[in-house]
Amino acid sequence: MNLDKFAAESLCYDPVHGYVPFVSEGTSVDELTERDIIDHPWLQRMRQIHQLQTAWWVYPTAEHTRFQHILGVMHLASRLVNQLYPSLKETCPDAPSRGYVESLMRMAGLLHDVGHGPFGHFFDSHFLQHYGLTHESLGAHIIRTELGDMLSRLRRNPFSQMEENERIDPEQIAWMIQRPQAGDATDRPKWLVFLRSLLSGIYTVDNMDFVLRDAYMTGYSQQSYDLERLLRYSFFTEKGLTIHERGMAALIRFMNVRAELFQTVYFHREVMAIDKTLEDLFADSRPWMFPGNPIEHLADYQGFTEFSLLVDAARWHKSENPQQADVGKRWQQLLSRNIPWRFVCERSLRFDEGESQEMTIFRSESFALAALRDVLPAELKETPVKIALNRTVFRPNTRGPSDHQNFLYDSAQKKIKELTTDRLFRSLPVSRLVCRIYAQDSSLAPQLAAALDRLVGNHAVDDLTNM
Template identity: 40%
Template sequence: MYEGIALLADPIYGYIQFSVPVENGPPEQTEKDLIDTPWLQRLRKVHQLQSSFWVFPSGEHSRFQHSLGTMHMAGRFADRLYPSLKQVFGRRSPSQAYVKEILRVTGLLHDIGHGPFSHFFDQNFLEPLYGTTHEEIGQRIVTEKLGEIIRGIRRSPDGPFEKDEAIQPEHIAFLMRKPDPGAVEQMPEWLQTLQPVFSGIYTADNMDYIQRDAYMTGFSLDMVDIDRLLYYTFVTDRGLTLHRSGSSTLRRFVNARFTMYADVYFHRTNRAVDLHMQEIFQETIQLLFPFDPRESLDGYLTVSDWSLLEGVQHWVTDADPRRRALAAEWAKILNREVKWKMAYDHMETMDDPRGKKFWSAQDLEAAIRKHLPEGLRHIPFKVDMARQDPRPLNPWTEETKKILIYDPATGKASPSVVADLFRYIPAQVAHYRVFALDHSHDAELAASTQAALASQGQDAFTTNL
């Protein structure tokens, strides 16, 4: 009964099971083969918390640990969902072992494309230079580099697939990110139904990282009852559904996620460090890794937090003065010499997108300069805008965030009760912070920011972030 299964100790779940080859058994591909690839092992060298580890000293965990946790959580989703999935789709639904494994493998690989400092790498390198994201790179890694292993897996930790069942790497790639409508239509309906396990409001991904990041940083969260949330989740003919008895648990989870973003991921010092890194990041990456990651996946294997930070240290004595200058700036960051000091912060919320739009950081900075005393309009300062979407603006129309609530009194599942459920949780939040090089003009910056925000009008906005 213990053959072909091994355990990983984990601080959140106690133990995580994963499949391994049976000793003296026939050759096979297992989860261990995926875990031991250079692609998964690279994630040990990518921080889970971007730059938050400079603020929370114990938050040194990696994307690798989170990927293992997401694999485990995805398997728990499968255990809970399969009976109702089978009831809805009948013979069109694959075996339970197959469904569980496709979700587990997706959880394991969902972050496989992340680069140095995770989402910061997307926002400051991949997107502006190449118009791509870590998810798109991850999809290519899955289909082009890991496809052979994925297709060779024939069992989950619970047992073997049915005859002729084999996981398609394209199905993993589909579940990894929000696809275009054309891609949805090409996928089996049962697979479409499982997409919210990775792209909904509560997912295998965020149900792991909210718990894991809170634990690893020492941040105190209100109760997040994962067991109850999973217990009341099932499949109907309309899609993934939550029983009304689990609705209060969902509200607490969404509120916990909102709190983690506000107090951990968007901590003021994190954002100050990010502002400093923005000044040198793109140039540093281009010098260290002078290739298009879309065209050189093998080269991408060398790209990580570790290789970046080690690489810039070698520039301290470089003959090139520009490299020496970049090394000096990275040394300040590594030594936690925080360049930008917060002068003012302000949070705005939005529940109706027709009512107003958020400022962009660039537009708000320009407006603040207009309100500053003339002699201070050219002082160096920066505006940072951190945005999050705690819950859907419109639960009827946002397909990837749609939440169906089952009411046993009517026997129907509908998103109509979601408005009441989330009444006291904002749909969108913008956290504006003004940073300066010192605190000499905090009062003037605060007054000018307040004046700019008070005078906001439609002509001031160029984007709806």
């Protein structure tokens, strides 16, 4: 038994993955370790950003942060490399050593969320998009400019070591964590393109961790899908990441549970009421929230977290600026869980192959709201109403640049096929849309529900005679 191995590794306990070795000590003064990167302020700020955006206000046990999640993703990256590296090397003989591939994947998992701001994806939609950014593109910039030197000095991980002439390329990590774009893989090696499917395909190190973690922390399920079986039947072929037909049931279970979490947790009706309140607050808070484009204010962004924003916003009501003081009073109401918007009704729509949400009145919240007001009685047309359109994608990446990242192995015919050829896979809808109406006066529910029924088609015009 190698007792030195235990002295060189640190274990952390994760309620989802158990005891996990997550750092390994270096062997020279010039060499950095994973611990150095984990301890960097850009990573430590993840401790102050909730994983569940605003759902932690609804699920009292879901207080976990992005920090626990990224450590879990880093650990899952090692588990996938352990399963997939032999087939990767067989299909891509020019692939680097296991030590390089594993360290690259671990760092991509650790850093994939480094660009997140307060309230996670909500911040993308209501702040970063004003500067043409997402948390992924901002994270890629942080990796290149702030963490690149440290990453290039990493030499090992708890399970493997890079070869003498290998150095982590931060640009590869920055590219891997971003959503695929048309033509962006043209000049990339095949092995790297294959590895990106573990971060942007149908089942990734990111979503495999957050499904287990969020299901556990909210009380939804302690073991929501069969991770072991999903890993066992995955491998690389000449086409890319492939799952054996024997693993399809596990994959479908994972995809269904992920969709169920969106419906029951991330898009919970009260979570959406909080988000609708936060939408207005974010729009009015921008002058005092952050000085501008985060890329131009990286030092400020490093210290800008959910915790810092909530502490600052709680003080704004004392401001001598009357506009800021008014916004501060509204923040106080939110922090006291005094939500002005009340859930009234909802309807669900299913979209299958060939059906497009973009061709319906539900293609955007503003369009759906205009359509709703059009069918309301005259006396209600100016009533304060909000619409939430929550889209859950069951079968992602079946179109566009993200396509062709996941494949199916048919053992009877010994052929690698598109996942869409599998009957179980085709039985899933492409997506499901839940349209919810929120109002400040819940007594209007019957009229608003009737108007929504007209929009979704649950009505008919009868003939005037028996003919």
